[in-house]
Amino acid sequence: MNLIEVDNVSFAYTEGIPVLKNVTFSLNSGSVAIIGQNGSGKTTLVKLLKALLKPNTGDIFIKGVNTKETTAAKLAKTVGLVFQNPNDQIFKNKVLDEVMFGPLNIGQSVEEARENAIRALETVSLVDKKEENPYDLSLSERKLVSIASILSMNTDIVIFDEPTIAQDWWGKTKIKNIVRDLVDCGKLIITITHDMDFVGECFQRVIVLSRGELLLDGPTREVFSKEDVLRTAYLEPPYVTQLCRAIGYGGVFLSAEEFVKYYESSLPNS
Numbered sequence: 283m284n285l286i287e288v289d290n291v292s293f294a295y296t297e298g299i300p301v302l303k304n305v306t307f308s309l310n311s312g313s314v315a316i317i318g319q320n321g322s323g324k325t326t327l328v329k330l331l332k333a334l335l336k337p338n339t340g341d342i343f344i345k346g347v348n349t350k351e352t353t354a355a356k357l358a359k360t361v362g363l364v365f366q367n368p369n370d371q372i373f374k375n376k377v378l379d380e381v382m383f384g385p386l387n388i389g390q391s392v393e394e395a396r397e398n399a400i401r402a403l404e405t406v407s408l409v410d411k412k413e414e415n416p417y418d419l420s421l422s423e424r425k426l427v428s429i430a431s432i433l434s435m436n437t438d439i440v441i442f443d444e445p446t447i448a449q450d451w452w453g454k455t456k457i458k459n460i461v462r463d464l465v466d467c468g469k470l471i472i473t474i475t476h477d478m479d480f481v482g483e484c485f486q487r488v489i490v491l492s493r494g495e496l497l498l499d500g501p502t503r504e505v506f507s508k509e510d511v512l513r514t515a516y517l518e519p520p521y522v523t524q525l526c527r528a529i530g531y532g533g534v535f536l537s538a539e540e541f542v543k544y545y546e547s548s549l550p551n552s
């Protein structure tokens with residue numbers, strides 16, 4: 283059984299104006315980026331995965347449960363969603379209370395919730411700020427609090443909505459490490475993002491939406507090798523991929539680190 287099964291799903295907010303058209307894919311563990319230009323249907327797809335919306339035709343199964351037969355509240359134990367803007371997610375005035383809210387909400391005891399919250403705060407390196415007001419923290423730190431609030435529920439699926447937006451280098455580095463650690467723990471990590479460098483560095487699989495249709499779905503390197511197809515969806519591969527190609531390297535490099543390793547190993551005395 284796949285963790286997520288999206289089977290021939292179509293959806294329209296307004297009859298006759300389809301936003302998603304016959305989308306089919308399945309997901310298990312690993313990291314998956316959903317990319318596409320604005321309006322291509324990414325957010326709608328995530329809302330369908332959270333059962334906040336239900337398909338007009340087709341079905342979505344989360345761990346075998348049809349989203350038409352469940353609710354977002356019931357799915358909270360399985361699917362966690364980190365909002366794009368932490369200010370839309372955070373509502374408590376103490377970091378620990380904020381991070382304990384999710385576990386308490388899905389029925390954990392106070393001790394269990396506290397333990398899970400502390401562990402999640404350790405993961406994002408903010409355990410020393412647990413007594414502080416989230417609004418006294420920097421935006422990067424608030425983002426990490428909002429991530430910890432989801433990690434504390436220990437869901438099998440974690441969805442990030444544009445996690446690198448408005449993040450400084452420190453915040454981005456932290457988020458990249460969190461994504462890699464979650465993947466190592468066997469979770470399914472999904473992100474919606476416009477940040478192709480982030481996709482190249484952290485995500486194993488890419489799903490490209492274009493005007494509500496699934497245009498490409500495959501391993502990241504393969505998807506970013508199809509520049510011509512990406513261009514039809516107004517997308518470009520990561521900068522490093524483009525740069526390496528422009529200066530004559532044949533392969534598809536997904537990160538600067540990958541290219542530097544390749545380059546050093548190709549030097550005569552290496």
Ligand code: ADP
Nearest residue numbers: 295296301318319320321322323324325326327
């Ligand atoms: P993306 O996340 O890729 O930018 P969205 O899923 O937000 O795409 O939007 C896809 C299409 O659905 C857009 O044309 C958008 O205007 C429309 N849309 C999004 N939300 C609503 C809504 N609540 N009511 C009506 N139309 C919507």
